[in-house]
């Protein structure tokens with residue numbers, strides 16, 4: 001995936017980050033969010049992500065085709081070295097191995113930031129995301145039954161973990 005370049009997200013990326021995420025909010029169970037994000041909301045979200053929890057974007061031919069984020073897993077101090085990973089690609093950028101490039105960059109950023117464990121909550125039916133995380137070295141550590149509800153049905157979650 002040599003034509004994909006990773007970089008830290010800037011506030012000017014808020015619109016494309018929102019557009020990519022809003023597509024999946026509206027059309028899929030990949031996220032339990034149900035209401036689309038505004039550009040202003042994503043700008044504020046980007047500002048909350050400092051060096052310990054960066055947001056990265058993947059660029060191909062100068063166009064942002066995906067984003068990934070490290071987010072605190074828990075607010076209590078004992079969770080300080082555990083982060084959640086999230087990856088979303090533009091619909092026409094899926095299925096080409098770019099997700100693993102984004103996730104690998106997040107893993108590297110987590111090492112640099114001094115994190116110890118990374119977790120991902122993945123809807124059990126999201127084969128692409130489960131395959132991607134396994135390829136990068138994550139293991140299944142949990143299964144949560146019927147914890148989500150979207151599109152009038154109950155949804156199971158798989159918890160994936162990578163200890164750094």
Ligand SMILES: CC(C)(COP(=O)(O)OP(=O)(O)OC[C@H]1O[C@@H](n2cnc3c(N)ncnc32)[C@H](O)[C@@H]1OP(=O)(O)O)[C@@H](O)C(=O)NCCC(=O)NCCS
Nearest residue numbers: 030087088089094095096097098099122127128129131132
């Ligand atoms: C999940 C995601 C980040 C994975 O990244 P990706 O670059 O598409 O993944 P890959 O190209 O490495 O594909 C991984 C595997 O899933 C399969 N796959 C990819 N897209 C798929 C799709 N839409 N439907 C079914 N399988 C798919 C691939 O065939 C591949 O398996 P294979 O190599 O054995 O054939 C990306 O597909 C995406 O952004 N999806 C929508 C948002 C999402 O689900 N985000 C994760 C939330 S937890």
